[in-house]
Amino acid sequence: MRAVLFDVDDTLLDFRGADAEGFGRHLADLRPGLGPAETAAARERWRFWGAHFFARFTGGDLTFPEQRRRRARAVCADLGLPLAAGPDAADAWFAGYLRHCERALRAFPDAGPALDALRAGGIRVGAVSNSGHANQDRRLRLVGLRGRLQAMVCVDDAGGVGKPDPGIFRAGCAALGVAPAEAAYVGDHLDHDARAATAAGLTGYWLDRAATGAEPGPPVVTGLAELVPLFVPATEGSRP
Numbered sequence: 001m002r003a004v005l006f007d008v009d010d011t012l013l014d015f016r017g018a019d020a021e022g023f024g025r026h027l028a029d030l031r032p033g034l035g036p037a038e039t040a041a042a043r044e045r046w047r048f049w050g051a052h053f054f055a056r057f058t059g060g061d062l063t064f065p066e067q068r069r070r071r072a073r074a075v076c077a078d079l080g081l082p083l084a085a086g087p088d089a090a091d092a093w094f095a096g097y098l099r100h101c102e103r104a105l106r107a108f109p110d111a112g113p114a115l116d117a118l119r120a121g122g123i124r125v126g127a128v129s130n131s132g133h134a135n136q137d138r139r140l141r142l143v144g145l146r147g148r149l150q151a152m153v154c155v156d157d158a159g160g161v162g163k164p165d166p167g168i169f170r171a172g173c174a175a176l177g178v179a180p181a182e183a184a185y186v187g188d189h190l191d192h193d194a195r196a197a198t199a200a201g202l203t204g205y206w207l208d209r210a211a212t213g214a215e216p217g218p219p220v221v222t223g224l225a226e227l228v229p230l231f232v233p234a235t236e237g238s239r240p
């Protein structure tokens with residue numbers, strides 16, 4: 001294996017945690033005094049509309065800014081929050097959430113050390129993400145990981161279509177100068193990451209951080225440190 005490509009959200013960085021905290025704080029700004037049950041119900045609507053409109057972005061149907069605007073509008077409609085007409089108002093609303101989300105964003109503690117150890121062992125490392133390039137570039141910089149990745153391919157780098165389409169995985173391999181058969185792919189989504197990468201000719205690994213062990217199929221790791229001995233021979237790299 002000459003390269004390892006990574007999913008970004010909930011693989012290298014804890015986006016789910018930052019999203020939940022960021023939305024909770026944004027909502028508290030907009031409607032102070034909400035109880036935990038109401039906040040949890042609102043967060044469920046936020047997640048629902050996020051998944052709905054993001055799938056339309058990765059399917060090539062909406063632009064990245066437009067999926068954000070539609071998500072903001074749908075959530076405001078569900079929760080009875082005021083939002084003026086037009087894209088500027090929706091963008092400003094979303095920016096309020098994003099400020100809180102980015103403040104809460106953290107890399108998983110095993111991400112940086114695993115990337116460094118793989119590179120020290122001669123393995124090329126990169127990212128393939130279903131988000132927009134500028135967005136993921138910013139997130140990875142905020143958590144200190146962008147400079148450790150030798151390439152990053154997002155939906156807008158790959159003709160507007162994301163995982164599970166094989167094209168985006170192959171574009172990631174090309175960006176690192178390796179063939180799909182020479183690359184592993186690691187991600188937290190069993191179908192869109194592990195199985196889809198395998199279907200594209202890479203070796204897909206499912207990152208099962210909760211160690212549910214529920215699904216047979218692709219090889220599984222429960223943390224990123226487990227990747228290092230798989231790809232870096234013990235006589236090389238950063239080990240004594």
Ligand SMILES: [Mg+2]
Binds near residue numbers: 011188189
């Ligand atoms: Mg993910």
